[in-house]
Amino acid sequence: MKLRVAVIYGSRTCEHDVSIVSALQAMDNLDKNEYDVVPVYIARDGQWYTGQLLRNIAFYSAFRPQLVNHVAPVMSDDGKLTLMPVSSIAPHGFKGMIKVLMSNMNLGEDTVEKCDVVLPVMHGMNGEDGTLQGLLELFNVPYTSSGVLGSALGMDKIAMKQFFRGCGLPVVDGMWFSRAEWQENREGVLARVEASCRYPMYVKPANLGSSIGISRATDRESLIKAIETAVEYDRRILVERGIEKPVEINCSALRIKGEVRASLCEMPASWEEFLTFDDKYLRGSKSGKGQGMESLARKVPAPISDELTARIRQMTQQVYRAMDCKGVVRIDYMLDGDDLYINEINIIPGSLAFYLWEPLGISFKDMLDCMIEDAFAAHAEKNRSVFSYDSSILRSVQGGLKGAKGGKLGGGKLGGAKLGGSGKLGGRPGV
Structure with a gap:
């Protein structure tokens, strides 16, 4: 029996169109003798669709949702990604959706597709950044991309560079700041940037790929323009020393x-x-x-x-x-x-x-x-782990939740460590 492969792509991201191209390439190259391919397109508004018309790139230039199946991903007890028609959920409203999610999915003919494995072909936010991966982890469905940790680190350039430094890998000098800091104190941010990096420098939104929003600054005027561009795309901005x-x-x-x-x-x-x-x-x-x-x-x-x-x-x-x-x-x-x-x-x-x-x-x-x-x-290795623990916590608080107050973890503090804000990459504590 062939495996059913859900190829998920698109989504609410600046790299939406790039994702479509990559996904169509992947679908065309999956072995037809081994797999049944199920295209799962997430439109720019976050709605999910499936249907074989989605395999034609011309369909996206004048996208007509009425020609494909409007679906929602729901949890199943068989370890498969299950796509249910939104039309079968909508008449019951929000309560109907909750009922479906809690029902262990005995849907019968209402189910559009059940897929054995997911091939995410997402680029950028809302898909490549760990959000889709987290959903698939909760659904306990096998998928081909990195997990939540790797995906989140790979999307956020600031966290990524700090991780690389922690691994002892060579990283170009840089610093970061927030959009709020820029809006509140431009001169202060410019002074910090120029103290940390020499011109030329590159200004990058922290959470975008495909070079979107990235600019090269050679002086203060172009630096201001580059920052103004970057803050349109993200709330955290990375600035790095340029290489000649x-x-x-x-x-x-x-x-x-x-x-x-x-x-x-x-x-x-x-x-x-x-x-x-x-x-x-x-x-x-x-x-x-x-x-x-x-x-x-x-x-x-x-x-x-x-x-x-x-x-x-x-x-x-x-x-x-x-x-x-x-x-x-x-x-x-x-x-x-x-x-x-x-x-x-x-x-x-x-x-x-x-x-x-x-x-x-x-x-x-x-x-x-x-x-x-x-x-x-x-997926098999993950499911070897134990996900339950026989604890007496619930029995101990049956007399009232106030009795559990003394059990705060660490007094509500992270070991006394202060979590810092923006600053130099890999520099002082709290960064």
Whole structure:
């Protein structure tokens, strides 16, 4: 019997359209002899849809929801992602939905789809950031991307850089601040930025990918403009020292038969100051080859020394393990002369980075097979853990909840540690 694979994509994110392209690529490359593919599209307004019309890219240019199935994901007791028609829930209102969620899902003909495994192909917020992964964890459904921890770290550039520093990896100097701080005290923020980083510098929204909202600042005027752009996209802003003549090197990682493998390294051939959104996704599209990151001009393998290649591949495997990743990821590095810096990890990379594996004899189809196999292995390993504990807490408080007050955890304080606000990355305590 074929496995039913739900490919989930789209969502409320600036990278919505990129996600559609990557998802359609993945659906076209799933082995038709092994899998039944169920497209699950999350529209810009957060509504979920399924139906085979969603596999046609032309359908999205004039999206007509009445032609596909409007569904809602619900919990099932069989470990499968269950998609229920919204029309069967709506007549009962909110109480009807709660009843469905609590009923162990004996839905019969009302069920549109039941899927054995989920292939998330989400880029950016509300999907790649751990939100979808958390839902799938609660539903106890196997899925192919990294879990909540790795996904959340991979989305937030500030937390990500602090994590890299904690792993002893080389990171470009930077600092961060909040949108509220910028609105309250611009001069103070500018002074802190200029004290921490020299020009040129890069200003980045903390929680966006695909180079959206990123600007290069060469003086105070362009810095102000860059910050104004970034705060439109996010409430936390990262500023990093610019590299004069940067060279980008990328490497992917994937678990194959239980072993974390690193791909060949690539060097984007069109790299100038940094790759913009258009560089990554629109160049070459007029020729019909603009299929996401696949169409970007690149040199594979990257023209770098064997020693540097080995170092990058080792670091890629190290990060994959440290962040408890799953599925395929891509890690981007920066070369500044002889100095190597880790830039960021892409938890669900554009085009799923299949082009970095093909030269090693691993086709897109083979890569997807490995990801699905890894999803089931991770799911089985998770379910080996104990999720219940026979405690006397509830019995002890039957006489009244006031009796439990003395059982506060740590007096309500985190070990006396003060949680700091914005500041220098990897610098002082409280950051």
